[in-house]
């Protein structure tokens with residue numbers, strides 16, 4: 001048999017997909033570099049750790065693992081419904097917000113249709129649209145490194161079914177207010193759904209959009225995750241809000257039991273744990289203020305942010321991939337933005353004081369070399 005005969009029958013649009021590039025695992029970096037310890041400020045995680053209440057309740061739930069759990073995450077969805085004031089029939093529970101992105105692409109896209117998003121923005125939007133056989137239209141950022149609303153509206157034609165807006169925007173931290181989002185929604189064709197990904201909105205110090213008014217339009221899906229402010233990235237839990245008919249349609253496409261028993265219990269506890277959220281916000285804002293003062297002193301350009309991270313431009317001529325590699329040898333993981341199309345920029349998330357000390361010390365050393 002020739003090599004061609006043996007090739008598995010993979011459609012071109014799947015073969016051509018680039019794989020998702022996750023941040024490096026701390027344990028891998030420690031092993032690879034022969035270090036005693038490492039600091040990770042590369043995946044916008046919560047350095048305070050998970051909600052302690054979530055950890056305690058998950059511990060107690062472990063003995064229930066022999067049973068299938070609630071395939072519909074009903075108790076969790078009802079708790080979210082009470083917390084945000086949106087009917088439970090319009091609340092979806094997901095295995096991370098990345099599951100919603102996949103489910104929406106699977107349910108709403110296909111050949112001949114398009115999804116519109118900014119470039120750069122969260123890379124899973126384009127990838128899932130392409131995997132569904134649709135065209136991903138990536139619109140360059142506008143002034144201030146934010147979403148270019150006019151550009152997005154120009155590209156969202158009659159074939160557009162999904163428009164993805166991460167607000168705040170990953171990786172720049174730019175933020176849209178109520179007026180801008182309403183203007184975008186008014187300008188989109190009625191056939192397009194606006195996905196407002198609020199993974200980082202809890203960290204915004206600017207006023208947050210009134211999601212109740214946006215949801216009333218019927219064409220909006222709001223994504224929120226337990227991975228960031230609640231510190232549960234490894235648990236995989238998120239929720240989405242939409243008008244009930246849209247939520248019910250999307251619900252038919254997801255896997256049953258998409259949230260495992262522990263994720264349902266942990267997410268419910270985290271919703272209650274307002275103290276952990278408050279402490280996380282205090283830690284995050286104080287770290288961002290420090291990075292905003294100290295990174296420019298090292299020669300980096302820092303962009304305004306409403307998220308739990310900053311984007312920083314490296315001094316002239318430095319490549320982010322090289323810089324991030326050198327930082328690894330110092331035991332500090334930062335995110336090069338070259339895979340986002342920004343070869344001279346890095347993204348650094350907020351962390352605890354000792355982590356910031358390690359970061360700034362390593363940066364001073366690498367930049368001086």
Ligand SMILES: Cc1ncc(COP(=O)(O)O)c(C=O)c1O
Nearest residue numbers: 096097098122166170199225227
């Ligand atoms: C904008 C944005 N949305 C969603 C996610 C994924 O979140 P989750 O852990 O809920 O899948 C991320 C993760 O980094 C993100 O940056």
